[in-house]
Structures are given as C-alpha cells and as structure tokens.
Amino acid sequence: MRRLIAILLVVILSTLQVLGFGAQIYQGTEQAKYLVELSRFKDIENNWAKKPIKVLTALSIFRGYGDRFYPDRIITYEEALIVALRAAGQEENAQRYMQTLKSRPGGTTSNGVQNRQTAAINADPWAYGYVDYAISKGILSKADATIPWTKPAQRQVVAYWLAKLAGVAPIYGTEQGAIYNFSDWRDINEVYAPYIEPLVRIGAIKGSISGNSLKFRPEDSLARNEMASMVYILLPYFAKVQGIVSKGGIIVRTSSRYVDNAPVKDYYIENDDGSRAVIEIKQDFDVPVLNGDDIDLTSWLKNGDNITYYAKGNNILFIELNAGSNNANRVEGVILDVSQDQLTLEDSSGNTRIYTLSKYTPVDVNGLAGSLSDLKYGQSVSLKLVNGRVKSISVYIDNNNPGYVTPGTxxxxxxxxxxxxxxxxxxxxxxxxxxxxxxxxxxxxxxxxxxxxxxxxxxxxxxxxxxxxxxxxxxxxxxxxxxQSNYGQVVAVIKGNIKGYANGQLALSDVKRYENGTWVDESGYAFYGISNDAKLYVDGNKIIADDINNYKSMRAYAVLTNNYGGSKIGYLNVFKGYEYTYEYTLSSIDYAAQRITVGNNVLPYNSSTAVVNSDRLMPPEGLVSGEDLLVIASKDGNNSIARLVLVETPQWPPYMIFKGNIVADAIKNQYGNIIGYNGIYDDRFELVKSYILKSGQWEKTGDEYLYLNNDTNIVDNTSTPGRSITLRDFTSMRYNDSNMSYLRGKFIYVVSDAFNNTIAINVVGDAGDFAGSGDRITTAYIDAVDAGNGLLSLKNARDYSQFKSSWFISGADMINVKKAVIVKNGMPVGLNDINPGDEAFIVRDGSIGYVVIVR
Missing domain, CATH: 2.40.50.320 (Copper binding periplasmic protein CusF)
Structure with missing residues (x-):
C-alpha cells in the first residue's frame, strides 16, 4: 500500500510539474487541423486581403469553395448575413433554432423549414433558417424578409449588420462627423448612418478616392475580400461579444509526454502580464497558428517564440506568431529613470533605451537578492534580455565614495x-x-x-x-x-456605476468611455485594477480602495493610466447627486480662490479635481486661459464644483506655420530695367502678406523674414507631380535671369522652429488662384498609413472653427498628402516615417493636405 501511495504521489507531482503549478491550462480544438487545411486557397496568394481571409477561415467565420476562395466575387445578402452571424458566434444558435422549426407540428416544407417568422423570405434553401433566426432575434426586422437575399448585398447594409452584431454602439445626430468626410454621404440611408459612423472611426470602413474626393459608395456591392477585411478589423469587438480573451507572452519551454499511450505536447508560456499558462496539445487536437501571412499548426512553435493567443474558456482558438525569436543578450548602462513598469537607461554607447518591467523580474544588488524598489537613478545595471524583454536585472553599487555629488546630478x-x-x-x-x-x-x-x-x-x-x-x-x-517614461500616461477616461471592490479590482456597470468629445458605450459590466498610487475621492474627500464598497451604485469617473502590468485606474472621483456638464472656453482661472470661469459659469475646484490634457493627468494649476474645456461637475448645496476637467484644445507642437507669398520686389537701375530682386538672400527670404497660425487661427503678421539652411526641405507643388528644389536654386530667384523666376510671388506654406529657422517650404500656387482661403486646421491621430497612394487614415479628428474660436469633432478620416510637406520631431520626413498612433497636426483643403506636423 505504501509503495502504491508513493507511486501515486510521484505521478501527481510529475503531472503538476509538467503542467506548471499555478498556470492556466489551455487545450486545442479537434477542428483546428481541418480549418487550417481549408484556409490554403490557391487563389489568394497575391490578394491584398490574404491575411484576413486566412485568419477568418481558420476561425471558421469565412468558408471557401474547395481549394478556392474567389476573393473578388461579389457577396450576396444571404452570404453576408451568415458570415456576420458566424463572426458574432451565433451560427450554432441559428442551427439549433432551425432544428426547433423542423420539430414543430406539421414537419418541414420542401425547403427544409416551416413555421418561419414570415413566408416571404426569398433566399436559397440553405439560407432560409439563418434569415428566419435573425428575424426572430431582432437582428433583422420582419420587413427585411423581402430583401432579395440571392442578389449582391449593398455595402451600407452589410456595414449595418456587422456593427449591430459586433456590439458597436451607434452614434447619432450632432455627434456624427466621420461619415461627412465622404463626398457621397447624402446617399447613406438614415437608418444605417448611426452604425456606419463608428465603423468609419474604427477603420473598418475607409472609402476610396475618386478624383479629389473620398467616397463610400453605400449602395454599391462589395467583394468577399472587402467583407473579410471589415470583419478582420472588427474582430476585437466580435471577440468581446463572444467572451474571447487574448494574451501575449513568450514560449519558455516545450515538452512531450504520453497520456493513455497517446502523445501530448506542452507549451509553457510566460505571459506579458507576469502570469503563466500551458497550452496542452493532445492527439487529434491542435490550434491554428498565423506566421506572417501563412497559417499552420502548433508544430511551427518553438522555445523563445513571441506569441499572442486567443482563448474561449479553456480552448485556444488561434495563435499569432509575433515577429522576433528567442534572441537573448545583455545590455549594460546607467539608470536614467525608473517607474513601476518601465526602466530608462543610457547604454555604453550613449543611447537612451526604455524597457518594460514585470513585477516578476528578478533583481540582484551586488550579487544579493533585491527587488524593483532597489532600482535608483544613476545606478550601473546589466539587463538580460530575451526578445527585447527584461528577464533579469543585476545592479552594481559603488560604496567607496559616499557623500560626493557630481555637478549636474x-x-x-x-x-x-x-x-x-x-x-x-x-x-x-x-x-x-x-x-x-x-x-x-x-x-x-x-x-x-x-x-x-x-x-x-x-x-x-x-x-x-x-x-x-x-x-x-x-x-x-x-x-x-x-x-520620464509614459508611466501614468492617460489611456482612457470612463464613467460607470460602482458594483463593488474586491481583490484589487473595481467592478463597474454601464461603462462609457470619453472619446473625441462624446461618451460612447464601453461595456455593460467590467473590472478595472487600481494602481498603488491612485488618487481616490468621494465628494472631494480622499479615501482608500477598501472604502469603495461603501459607495455601491454611485456614479464614478475614472482615469485609466499606463501602469504596472497594463492600464489601471490612476484617478477615481465618486460623487452624489446629479452630473452637470459645462463645455466652454476657459475664460479665467483664480488660483488663490481656486475657481475657474467657463463661459459665464464660475466653478470652484479643490484638491480632488483632476485635469486631463493631451493624455496627461494634471493638477488644475496646469490650466491655461483660452483652452476649450469639458468640465464635469456636481452640486454641493447651491454651487457646482468641478470634479473632472477634460481639455479639448490640442497641444500644438512648438513649431510655427506661416502662409503668404514669396517676395517679388524688383530692383531697377536708372533706366528702369530690372536688375535683380530684393528680399531673397543666401540664408533668408522675405514672406509678404503673411499670416502665422496661432491657437488654430491665422493671424496677420505683415512681412516676415525666415531663415534658410541646407536642411530646409523645399517642395514645388505648382505642378503634378511635385518636385524638390535645392536651396541654391530657390535663392537664385534674386537674379533677374534665374530659371526659378516663376516662383516669385507664389503662395507658400512654411514650417519653422520658434526662432524662424525654416524646416520646410511648400509652394502650392499663385496668390490669386489659391491664397489659402479655404484651408482648414485639423488635429487627429494616425490610424493607418498608405504610403503607396499617399494617404493617411485618421481617427479622433477635430477641426478648428474660427467662427466659434473652438475645436469641434471633424468628419475627416482620410487625407491625401501627396502635395504635403511632413515634419516629425523637427525634421522633414516622408510617409514611411509616420506610424499608427502618431499625433498629427494638419493644414488641409478638403481631403488634400498641405502641411502635416507629426508628434
């Protein structure tokens, strides 16, 4: 008996070691290998939507026809509906619904379905039940039964279905803006428009350039690859609807074993959030793995691979193999900055580097066990990196010269x-x-x-x-x-009702997120971690996290910030009573009395009031008169008190933008003959009839001298295509016989630093023909870059209204920058230097950009 018990203990302990004690155990699925085989279509290798098609086929959302997908084939209404239902995880429900129809009294019709919601469905036999299911669940109306289901589907109808099934909240009325960037927005059905608006903002709908205008073509059909691209972009939304979670990590070990004489392969994952997982691949089970544009099974995976995996329950549905393999190396340097989740150091070559830390990162100090709290500015450290991630830190402290302070430290x-x-x-x-x-x-x-x-x-x-x-x-x-590092940088501003607090997590219901001037639905119920240094207030009084349960059902406003282990609540304000919102320009601020005046409203503030400005959480002392604010307040007696202040005026980069005309002041001799031109020299030139952009408005400056240097980027866009001009050719305009004489008097935009040192010049036209009278000032974040076609996709765009002297939500979501000068970090750059997520400040005329400053 003792021997049997000992053997059982060895088996149990071995199993725990194999599976990883404390790790989440995941398994593959039986259908994975079939789905991977189905995704190997012969006709998509050179198709622009190859990756979305393969991913969606591996997820069993799209299906092909044998070994072909027919990506350019026009999709019908019935095909589009079924794809949308699959993406939302409702295909099984639809099929079970069809079984209930067949089991009802009266049996089935020749089409396989009886007792439908309506007898008017004009669809192929295989699609009847799906349409009927969608009507029964309110996805479609009964009137939709008359849709010609076998005919090509309209783009706007498919977009509407996808938005509804993905749980994307519609946007109505004056909050709409993105769709108006399409020149054919009037053709969009008013029922579909509120659902199409968020899809444009998300990037699922981009439109296409026709001449100089951007069109959606709402009533046109769309191809299978176009719908695949839309669904692929909306996968995070469909995942949330289905309860699918995603995590990233590194495979730190693989092993093989046998269970009941069948092989099992285990992949041990160290997740980015510090947790651990094991993917257990049994015989006949597997997981589709995406590597670049190709899909195979887990046999591709190896130690050191950087992966993102998608799980529903205990099943892994899909794995994406990220760029980079198990590259281990050491970096040595001196700490410049350390926060809870980031370390900035200066390496031995003088380069500044920043690394993300995990709470599990081992630290030793002079060979002795330490912790992240031991890391300080100025220490010499050695980092062990695997795939660019910090796996251990060794600190060396010199104790031989205490008390000496080097100048500058x-x-x-x-x-x-x-x-x-x-x-x-x-x-x-x-x-x-x-x-x-x-x-x-x-x-x-x-x-x-x-x-x-x-x-x-x-x-x-x-x-x-x-x-x-x-x-x-x-x-x-x-x-x-x-x-300092981006620790504490604002990720989102949310509001919701407190449901409870436990284990470091705050539960909120009816959560909304502030986005580009409006509150949008985020989640019906969600959990948020609270950072260790979070500032928590109730009715202006500071509290600790454990007190939160005393305020269940109260409305809470939270600011999520970059934090240790991901985004967490860095600020929370809970208050009783009604919410009051004031959206005006800040007229004045009285720091001594702690009062701000917005519009005609005087609002007190206190130490609990937070300001969010350009993704930064600030005290009220950081407010500046003239900024556009959204102030959230509550009543205290008869007075409204500012609780949370959102600054809507963007922080314009510290570069100057001028517009005006190149000087054309002729110099004549005693006989009246032109012998040259004033105002143009080797290192400077005069801009006449000039304006400068300040706080979104053009202010007249008269004549302005701007300085030139060999790095000044000069582009002539008076013809198509535009061309670069050398500094020598540009300044040769001062000579009477210059071949650049045609530039004299031309209308231009100029980007300079704060000291009039010119960074870029864009020559765009004749003064009388253009004069910049129709230009518009826009700020936005870059959503995507199409360098081949010279296009920038935008999100959260805002335009400046000179009439109202304030910023408002823009309809611009794409601009053509083929005729633009682009400046990033103070230097002229090209489209390939712009990345999604960059902040852009744009001077444009319609969809044509002339100046783009990127931060």
Missing amino acids: IRVYGQVLDIIKSGDGYALRIYTQNGDIKDYYVSENIPVLMPQKTGSIQDVLRGDFVALYLDSLNSATPSKIAV
Whole structure:
C-alpha cells in the first residue's frame, strides 16, 4: 500500500510539474487541423486581403469553395448575413433554432423549414433558417424578409449588420462627423448612418478616392475580400461579444509526454502580464497558428517564440506568431529613470533605451537578492534580455565614495505646468513632487533625454513628468532635462456605476468611455485594477480602495493610466447627486480662490479635481486661459464644483506655420530695367502678406523674414507631380535671369522652429488662384498609413472653427498628402516615417493636405 501511495504521489507531482503549478491550462480544438487545411486557397496568394481571409477561415467565420476562395466575387445578402452571424458566434444558435422549426407540428416544407417568422423570405434553401433566426432575434426586422437575399448585398447594409452584431454602439445626430468626410454621404440611408459612423472611426470602413474626393459608395456591392477585411478589423469587438480573451507572452519551454499511450505536447508560456499558462496539445487536437501571412499548426512553435493567443474558456482558438525569436543578450548602462513598469537607461554607447518591467523580474544588488524598489537613478545595471524583454536585472553599487555629488546630478522631479518661449530660451513652470510650484529657465539648446530618443526643448509638453538636472540646490537654470517614461500616461477616461471592490479590482456597470468629445458605450459590466498610487475621492474627500464598497451604485469617473502590468485606474472621483456638464472656453482661472470661469459659469475646484490634457493627468494649476474645456461637475448645496476637467484644445507642437507669398520686389537701375530682386538672400527670404497660425487661427503678421539652411526641405507643388528644389536654386530667384523666376510671388506654406529657422517650404500656387482661403486646421491621430497612394487614415479628428474660436469633432478620416510637406520631431520626413498612433497636426483643403506636423 505504501509503495502504491508513493507511486501515486510521484505521478501527481510529475503531472503538476509538467503542467506548471499555478498556470492556466489551455487545450486545442479537434477542428483546428481541418480549418487550417481549408484556409490554403490557391487563389489568394497575391490578394491584398490574404491575411484576413486566412485568419477568418481558420476561425471558421469565412468558408471557401474547395481549394478556392474567389476573393473578388461579389457577396450576396444571404452570404453576408451568415458570415456576420458566424463572426458574432451565433451560427450554432441559428442551427439549433432551425432544428426547433423542423420539430414543430406539421414537419418541414420542401425547403427544409416551416413555421418561419414570415413566408416571404426569398433566399436559397440553405439560407432560409439563418434569415428566419435573425428575424426572430431582432437582428433583422420582419420587413427585411423581402430583401432579395440571392442578389449582391449593398455595402451600407452589410456595414449595418456587422456593427449591430459586433456590439458597436451607434452614434447619432450632432455627434456624427466621420461619415461627412465622404463626398457621397447624402446617399447613406438614415437608418444605417448611426452604425456606419463608428465603423468609419474604427477603420473598418475607409472609402476610396475618386478624383479629389473620398467616397463610400453605400449602395454599391462589395467583394468577399472587402467583407473579410471589415470583419478582420472588427474582430476585437466580435471577440468581446463572444467572451474571447487574448494574451501575449513568450514560449519558455516545450515538452512531450504520453497520456493513455497517446502523445501530448506542452507549451509553457510566460505571459506579458507576469502570469503563466500551458497550452496542452493532445492527439487529434491542435490550434491554428498565423506566421506572417501563412497559417499552420502548433508544430511551427518553438522555445523563445513571441506569441499572442486567443482563448474561449479553456480552448485556444488561434495563435499569432509575433515577429522576433528567442534572441537573448545583455545590455549594460546607467539608470536614467525608473517607474513601476518601465526602466530608462543610457547604454555604453550613449543611447537612451526604455524597457518594460514585470513585477516578476528578478533583481540582484551586488550579487544579493533585491527587488524593483532597489532600482535608483544613476545606478550601473546589466539587463538580460530575451526578445527585447527584461528577464533579469543585476545592479552594481559603488560604496567607496559616499557623500560626493557630481555637478549636474542634483535633480528636481515634477510635472510641467507651462512652457513659454522667453528671450533666447524657454520659461518652465514645474509642479514639483513636493507640491510646490517653481519656475526655471532653460536655453534653446539644452540637452533633453526622452524615452527611446534624444529630443529638444521643443519636444517637452505641458503635463510631461520631468527630471531637471541642476548644478546646485539654489540653481534655477537646469543643465539637462530628462522626460520620464509614459508611466501614468492617460489611456482612457470612463464613467460607470460602482458594483463593488474586491481583490484589487473595481467592478463597474454601464461603462462609457470619453472619446473625441462624446461618451460612447464601453461595456455593460467590467473590472478595472487600481494602481498603488491612485488618487481616490468621494465628494472631494480622499479615501482608500477598501472604502469603495461603501459607495455601491454611485456614479464614478475614472482615469485609466499606463501602469504596472497594463492600464489601471490612476484617478477615481465618486460623487452624489446629479452630473452637470459645462463645455466652454476657459475664460479665467483664480488660483488663490481656486475657481475657474467657463463661459459665464464660475466653478470652484479643490484638491480632488483632476485635469486631463493631451493624455496627461494634471493638477488644475496646469490650466491655461483660452483652452476649450469639458468640465464635469456636481452640486454641493447651491454651487457646482468641478470634479473632472477634460481639455479639448490640442497641444500644438512648438513649431510655427506661416502662409503668404514669396517676395517679388524688383530692383531697377536708372533706366528702369530690372536688375535683380530684393528680399531673397543666401540664408533668408522675405514672406509678404503673411499670416502665422496661432491657437488654430491665422493671424496677420505683415512681412516676415525666415531663415534658410541646407536642411530646409523645399517642395514645388505648382505642378503634378511635385518636385524638390535645392536651396541654391530657390535663392537664385534674386537674379533677374534665374530659371526659378516663376516662383516669385507664389503662395507658400512654411514650417519653422520658434526662432524662424525654416524646416520646410511648400509652394502650392499663385496668390490669386489659391491664397489659402479655404484651408482648414485639423488635429487627429494616425490610424493607418498608405504610403503607396499617399494617404493617411485618421481617427479622433477635430477641426478648428474660427467662427466659434473652438475645436469641434471633424468628419475627416482620410487625407491625401501627396502635395504635403511632413515634419516629425523637427525634421522633414516622408510617409514611411509616420506610424499608427502618431499625433498629427494638419493644414488641409478638403481631403488634400498641405502641411502635416507629426508628434
């Protein structure tokens, strides 16, 4: 008996070791190998939608015809509906529904279905039941039964179905804007428009360029590959509807074993969030794996692979193999900045690097076990990296010279409240970590260290957390600035009703997310972690997380920030009574009395009031008069108190944009003959009838001298295609016989730094023909880049209204930048240098961009 017990214990312990004690255990599915085989279509290898088609086939959402997919074939209404139902995980429900129809008294008709919602369905026999199911569940109306189901589907109808089934919240009335960027928006059915609007913002609908206009073509048909692309982009929404979760991690080990004489392959995953998982592949079970544009099974996977996997319950539905393999190396350097989830260091080559940390990252200090809290500025460290991720940190501390402070290493930590050009430099107002407000002065050329790059003072924004390096305690002139990591950067602003707090998680119901000037539905019920340094308030009074359960059912406003282990709540404000919203320009702020005036409303604020400005959480002292605000307030007696302030005015980059005409002031001799031209020199030129862009408005400046250098990018777009002009050719206009004489008097846009040093010039036309009278100022985030066609897809775009002197939601979601000059980080760049997620500041005329500044 003892021997039997010992054997059983060995078996149990071995099993726990194999499967990974404390790890989530996942399995594959029986249908995976069949789905992978089905996805190997012969006619999609060179198709632009190859990847979406393979992914959706492997997920059993799209199906082909044997070994062919026919990507360009027009999709019918019945085909589109069934694909949408599969994407939403409702195919099984639809099939079970059909069985109930067949089992009802009276049997089945020759078409296989009886007792339908309506007898008017004009569809192929195999599709009847799906249509009837959709009508019974309210996905379709009974009137939709008369749709010609075997005919080509309209684009707007398919978009409407996808939005409804993906749980995308419709957007109505004045909150709409994106669809109006289509020149044919009037052709969109008013019933479908509220659902098409969010799909345009998401990027599932992009439209196409026709001449100089962007069109949706709502009543046209669409091909199978076009619908595949739409569904692929909406997969995160369909995943949420189906309860599918995704995680990323690295395969740290693989092993093989036998269970009941059948082979089992185990893949041990260390997830990005620090948790662990095991994918268990038994005989006849597997998982589709996407590698680039190709799909196979888990036999592709190996140690060190960086993967993203999608699971429903205990089953892995799909794995994506990310770029990069098990590349282990060491990086040594000095710590510049450390937060709870990021480490910034200067390596031995002088490069600034930033790395993400995990709470499980091992740390040793001089060979002894330590923790992340032991990491400090100035320490010498050695990082072990695997696929660019920190796997261990070794710290070396020299204890031989205590007490010595090297000049330039005294540091002041704080947040930038304001930055203003002053003389030959800039004045900085800092809200220090001690709660003081201090002023500093920095030169134009001060070294600025930023995450992943070396920047300049013009890259520093209000709200940035910085370290100022001083030579002495009393100095007000830093010698260097380090912009801290994005720890604490705002990810989202949400509101919802408190359901409870437990195990570090806050449960909210009826959650809405603030997005581009409006609240959109986020989730019916969701959980959010709370960061260790979160600021939590109830009716203006500070509380701790454990107190939250005392305020169930109350409305809460939360700011999610980048944090250790992902985004967490960094600020929470709960208050009783009704919500009041004020959306006006900030007229004035009284710091002493703690009052702001928005429109004609005077609102008190206090230490619990938070300000969100350009993805940064700031104190109210960071507000500046003239900004557009959305203020959320509550009543305290007869007074409304500001609880949360959202700054809607974008922080324009510290570059100047001028428009005007190149000088054409002729110099004549005593006989009246032109011998040259004034205002154009080797290193500068005069811009006449000029305007400067300030706070979204053009202000007349008269004549302005702008300085030129060999790095100035000069583009002539008076003809198609445009062409680059050398500095020498441009300045040769001052000569009477110059072959550049046609440029004199032309209308141009100019981008310069704060000291009139010209970065880029865009020559766009004759003064009388163009003069920039129809240009529009837009800010947005880059959603996608189509370098081949010169197109930028935009999201969360806002335009400036000179009539109202404020920013409003824009309908622009795509611009053509073939005739634009593009500036990023103070340098002229091309489209390939722009990345999704970059913030863009645009001067455009309709869908044509002329100036794009990217941050």
